[in-house]
Amino acid sequence: MVHSRIDDKFLEALAAACGGRISLSEDDRRTHGSGEAYHAPMPPDVVAFPSSTDEVSRIAALCHDAGVPIIAFGAGTSLEGNVAAPFGGVCLDLRGMDAIVEIAAADLDCMVQAGVTRLHLNKMLRDTGLFFPIDPGADATIGGMAATRASGTNAVRYGTMRDAVLGLTVVLVDGSIICTGTRTRKSSAGYDLTRLFVGSEGTLGIITEVRLRLHGIPETVRVARSHFETLADAVSTVTQIMQMGIPVARVELADAAQMRAINAYSRSAYPERDTLFFECHGAEGAVAEQIALVEMLVRTHGGLDWTIALNAEDRSRLWQARHDALYASTAQRPGSKGYITDVCVPVSRLGDCIELAREMIAKASFPATIVGHVGDGNFHVICPIDPSSETERKEAHTIADALARQAIAVGGTCTGEHGIGLGKLDYMTIEHGQAGVDAMWLIKRAFDPRGLLNPGKVLPKPSTESPSS
Known part of the structure; x- marks a missing residue:
């Protein structure tokens, strides 16, 4: 049922704000009210498809004046009901904002619109000798990855989106546009607004552009795997690798049950045991040393069937199997x-x-x-x-x-x-304490006093109820 504040006049103005690209179809609304996990769909009232920051700004101002909720949507790969619309409203599908605005190879950074996906970005970067390392598995949008502070398989070496984002263009709830951060590697100028918005899941503002830190494509990449008699042995191996400071790029675990599922799904024939996957990056000599140290620790902890993927095709096949874990x-x-x-x-x-x-x-x-x-x-x-x-x-x-x-x-x-x-939501107070949650509410109310931005997400009830809660 369409929200009472969304009438024909509102829909006409919404269509005008984004070039007529809106949808009221049940299929579109249902798709945009769910991610990839078990949560039941909670459809928005209408889906809008903006193509620029200015269009997002006009839509936000319209929704603000009408008191209509706004939910940003990327690739729909979220797993915790992040894009559901429990109060209806307007879903902003940002996938049409897929331009790579700038690649500054000399400075190891780039600016992209929020709808660019990580795989497309790396395809466009290939000839520059650079790559974007944050790899959550799914071909998520950069805006969605920033909004959820995503990480993934490369985080052990390259960090998370918190580390990768240098600056943002953000549309605030009233349509105002701000730019955060700089292209420098450090700054002491005022509050760190960039990191405030990274991980806020669209509850403080709508991310429309992201400036990213890039890295050089490593000279040498080596991928290896080994399986273990017990899960405890595999975990002990990882613990010692990290304690010794071996600069691995990825260390991934799949238990025996997951390996059985992977084999059935991918028609592969990996040993159906508790398995570790490793990847090392760097100069050839350094990588050879890293792999040798990892192998030594693997064997010390009872690792079996130590196997190195010798070519790019084998590496790709192995990591694709790992990335397909959910589907498998x-x-x-x-x-x-x-x-x-x-x-x-x-x-x-x-x-x-x-x-x-x-x-x-x-x-x-x-x-x-x-x-x-x-x-x-x-x-x-x-x-x-x-x-x-x-x-x-x-x-x-x-x-x-x-x-x-x-x-x-x-x-x-x-x-x-x-x-x-x-x-x-139930764990926010346990993890941060009520005082911590209340402090977050002060920030939420400052940026979104009417509670229109992705309402119902991230923050549980504050200790003191108020109309702005």
Whole structure:
């Protein structure tokens, strides 16, 4: 049902603000009210397709004057209900804003519109000798990655979107446009607005352009894998690699159940054991030394079938199998949806947390799997549940809840990269304390006093209710 504040006059003005590119179709609205996980769709009232920052500004001003919610949408790959529209409103599909505005190769940076995807960006960068390293797996948009502070497989060496974003163009709730950050590697000039918006999930402003830090394509890349008799041995290997400071680019874990799912999905024949994947970048001599050290530690901890991917095709095939983990897991149960955990803990506590996960999923009624960016302490349990089964949803929630609480208890976080959205609201107060959540509400109210930007996300109820809450 269309929101009461959205009438024919509003829709006419909305269409005029973005060149007539709006949709009221049920299919479009449903698609734009859901991500890739188990959350039920919550459609917006209307979808708009802006092509520029100015169009986003005009739409924001229109919605602000009418009191209509605004939800930004990228590739739709979010996993925590980040793009759902529980209060209706206007969804801004930013995929049409897909221009690469500038590539400054000499300064190792570029400016892109929010709808550019990471794979397209790297394709366009290839001839410059540079690449953008943040790799969450899905071909997400750069704007969405910034909004959720995404990371992924390369984070252990290159960091997360927090580290990659140099500056932003942001449309505020009333249509005002601001530019944050500079092209320099450091600045002491005032509040760091860039990092305030990175990870805010569209609740403080709408990111329309992103200036990114780039890196040189490494001279040499080596990828290797090994499997282990026990998950504990694999985790101990990772812990020692990190403690020794070996500069690996990626360290990924897939448990035996995940490897079975990958083989079935990708028609591969990897050993169906608890497996670690490694990647090292750099000069040829340095990479050879790194790989040798990793192999030594792998064998020390009982690693078996140490295998190095010798060419680009083999490397690509191996990492594609890892990136398909979610789809491989849900493919075990046709029609299922992934209920996915996303905890991150200090590496020294990784073994304890993964052991808890292993104990819980051993009792599950569905074939859950464990995967993770374990080099930085981030891992996931994928529970392929029947989306119509409340019993299975509760069972998966019990697993996710226990892991989130344990992660927070040992100094970690309930979400390493997926964001809060709707799915992790219950843990914000546990992780940050009520005073911390109330401080975030002060920021939210300052930027969005009427609560129109992606309402219902990120922040649970404040301790003191007010109309602006």
